[in-house]
Each structure stands twice: as C-alpha cells, then as structure tokens.
Amino acid sequence: MMKRYTLFTLFVLVLPVSLESQESRQRNADTNQVAPSFSPITNERLLNSDAEPQNWLMYSGNYFSQRYSGLDQINNDNAGELEMQWAFQLRALDRAETTPVVVDGVMYVTESPSNVIALDARTGSQYWRYNHDLPEGLNFCCGRNNRGVAVLGDKLYMSTLDAHLVALDAKTGRVLWDVEVADEATGYSKTAAPLVVGDKIITG
Known part of the structure; x- marks a missing residue:
C-alpha cells in the first residue's frame, strides 16, 4: 500500500512540472529575437x-x-556517414x-x-x-x-x-x-x- 501511495504522489508532483515546461517552450518559440x-x-x-x-x-x-552548390564537404565517400543535427x-x-x-x-x-x-x-x-x-x-x-x-x-x-x-x-x-x-x-x-x-x- 505504501508503494502505491508513493508512486501516485510522484506522478502528481511531476505532471505540473512537465506541463509548465511545455508552456515555457511554446512561449520561447513565439518570442522574437x-x-x-x-x-x-x-x-x-x-x-x-x-x-x-x-x-x-x-x-x-x-x-x-x-x-547547384559548390560545397564539396559531402561526397560519395562520406554521404553514408551523415547524421541529423537538428x-x-x-x-x-x-x-x-x-x-x-x-x-x-x-x-x-x-x-x-x-x-x-x-x-x-x-x-x-x-x-x-x-x-x-x-x-x-x-x-x-x-x-x-x-x-x-x-x-x-x-x-x-x-x-x-x-x-x-x-x-x-x-x-x-x-x-x-x-x-x-x-x-x-x-x-x-x-x-x-x-x-x-x-x-x-x-x-x-
């Protein structure tokens, strides 16, 4: 019984923090710099x-x-090693x-x-x-x-x-x-x- 009570308490405490974080990210995304x-x-x-x-x-x-781009850093030899950066x-x-x-x-x-x-x-x-x-x-x-x-x-x-x-x-x-x-x-x-x-x- 004690374990269930502890887990429930953690869930309640973490959820508002998560929502606040999402709202903060949205505000930042809309703030012009x-x-x-x-x-x-x-x-x-x-x-x-x-x-x-x-x-x-x-x-x-x-x-x-x-x-056409004159950049040559990416070529046939290394194209397969590309990774997403953002x-x-x-x-x-x-x-x-x-x-x-x-x-x-x-x-x-x-x-x-x-x-x-x-x-x-x-x-x-x-x-x-x-x-x-x-x-x-x-x-x-x-x-x-x-x-x-x-x-x-x-x-x-x-x-x-x-x-x-x-x-x-x-x-x-x-x-x-x-x-x-x-x-x-x-x-x-x-x-x-x-x-x-x-x-x-x-x-x-």
Missing part, C-alpha cells in the same frame, strides 16, 4: 552568388536557376514546397500559407517568426503554398496568398511595408518566391 547582422546583400553579391557556396542567396541559387517543425502541416534562403548563417524558410521564420542555420534555433494575416473566405488557386523569399540589402521580400508583397526587416521580422499587387477578391493569389533584378523586386 534579433538575428545576427550580415553584410548587406548587394546586386554584386547576387550576381556572383556562386562565389559564396556557404550561402544560398536566392530561390534557385543563382540567376541561371541551376540549383530538425525544425513547421506549424503548417498541409503543404511544404519552399526553398530556404541562407545568408551568413541565418536561414529564412517560409511555410504555408504566408509565413516566414528566421533560424540559426547551425542549430535550428528560431530567431523570429512573421505570420501574415489573411482575409476570411480567401479564394485561391492550387493550394496553400509559399515557395520562398528574396533578399536585398537588409530586407526580405515575400509574396502572400492574398496577392500582396511584403517587405520585412531581415534582423527582426518587422514589417517595413505591405502592398497589394492584385485584388484577391477577383481570384488572384501569389505563392512564388520574388526575384531581385537590380533595384526591382519581380513578383508574379
């Missing part, structure tokens, strides 16, 4: 992105859309068709419908998250997707499912501006990653 500074992304860096294989500065890697759970579980952008150790990854998260590329720790508010009853084609961001200077650019183009501070996720590109009420939506050309942001 400032991402490390990086050298501003210039047109020269974008044009010569192949010279920075440690980064992935645009949706397809370079303007030729080759999606995993980050996206909140949206319906679709994930994004390509992360990596700038000097900071990874920017989008999730459906129109959200972006800044992560430490080495640890998977979250710096900040931006969730774009969408109107009720939104009509859109072809699924709740977001395929990525563009970066120029110290700003991120993301298209949204309600046909907006949003500019964010790359360090904090703060909205700098938000413009309507097309009228979502007439059936327009945007899921493609924008493209930087000179001082212009191409979106479609």
